Amino acid sequence: MSGLCQDRVVVVTGAGRGIGRAHALAFAAEGAPVVVNDVDADTTAQVVAEIEDRGGKAAAHTGDIADWAGAEALIGTALEHFGRLDVLVNNAGFVRDRMLVNLGEDEWDAVIRVHLKGHFAPLRHAAQHWRSEAKAGRAPDARVINTSSGAGLLGSVGQGNYSAAKAGIAGLTVVAAAELARYGVTVNAIAPAARTRMTEGVFAETMARPDDGFDAMAPENVSPLVVWLGSAESAHVTGRVFEVEGGKVALAQGWRHGPAVDKKNRWEPAELGPVVAGLLERAPEPEPVYGAS
Template sequence: MCEGRTVIITGAGGGLGRAYALAFAAEGAGVVVNDIRQEAADAVVAEIAAAGGKALANADDITRMDGAQRIVDAALAAFGEVHVVVNNAGILRDRMFISLSEDDWDQVMRVHLKGHFCLASILGKRWRDQAKAGKRIAARIINTSSGAGLQGSVGQSNYAAAKGGIAALTLVQAAELGRYGVTANALAPAARTAMTESAMPDVVKAPESGFDAWAAENVAPLLVWLGSEASSHVSGQVFESQGGRISVCDGWRTGPQQDKGARLTPAEAGAMVDELMKQAVPAQKVWGT
């Protein structure tokens, strides 16, 4: 499905990123396995090569523009072009909101939000310039949100804020870059990774027998399809995926409304809110409540 395409995957030295890298390579893509742990990236590349695939290990910093440029340059040198970026890398600094330090906040924003910005910015400019020069573009940005970002999660306000920001970023990327042949979608995956095992080990534990719904490999097929040319008609969407399930997320939208047609008094505003709340669809519960 991805023969002749090149994909950069961040945080691909283990967990979901590794599963994505193996799946893309199995479908013919050249894969840049980016991870801050060089030895982990090398190990995934060795797996791909042993299976007959094409891959390159890279340990440059995704949170700096110069690091992101080196990743793109390495991909171009090895494979000639880049068609897909999968922004997957992430970290956790979990604490209740009032216990968060400034560094807890900044580190999560840097890796998740800025990490999603740098590569997509460099590649987006490249794809725009190519499209304006008359080249046919079929490029893909695939971002990583989370149920924490979509519904909130107790003890993860920094992570939830970053992942919610990524969902909104995806909508804007899709709206702005579609004219150049670029789609942007996001995934909120549910799988067993180092991050989820540290946060909820009992929930993601592998079963002794039967289908392992939390295996990272289950999420990879959707990523491969989104990264292929077959997905050109899908953009600006956030998907949830776990096991054999895929769901399309229904995000913030204007709901029930009333309009007085004139300035409200505070009492009128309160009465209007009470009436609207009777009509509104309840939000999903915050994780952990």
């Protein structure tokens, strides 16, 4: 390996399995000490042991990162074990898929909590640390990589709660990028597609493992971009969302100002039918929602 992240201390949430585990191993392979977070203590310990068996450095954190004190303890684990924090990878999440007419309040709350608050709380405590470092004259060269989703960018039928949470993460990313730039922190997001326990029911038809050759849905395909975004090389990139699938890396285009008509006065409701029709004619068709017929 190149040592791209040599001695850069990295925190990865939801790192016991799937994409998070792949991130933790990939960062460690590039020389980074890694805090491995997952609520499953057994899988967390396994990933820590795997990193250490390969000659790397790792520490475990098994707290709930959507809990305020748990998120604070997560950042504290990096500082306690390795003396610094350079990269936060927010990855933890799960799904509770339902059509909207069947979606329960508890299923909505749980998904919003683990994804959206589970991104905000670690980010908030990491940002507080980096701001303190900057004010003390120790300018950070820090990175945050959040995990959105194609569902958050385009929507996904049967995943209203998940889509809303992931869209919120994309919005949080651009705000954090703008606010934290003054402290030497970049904030980007990825929207990955890979085979995990969380996606098996969504991408069942496309997730068969190949008999040989390149496995386009392997979680390990997502991690190289995340590692690069966590490196010193990526200091000029912030406020961006990248889609990653197999060997494909794409820059997502978010909401942008489109066609406009300005009357320079208040519209009457009856006037707006032709106005809206004209705007729609001048605008590109929206991308289809995943799963829409």
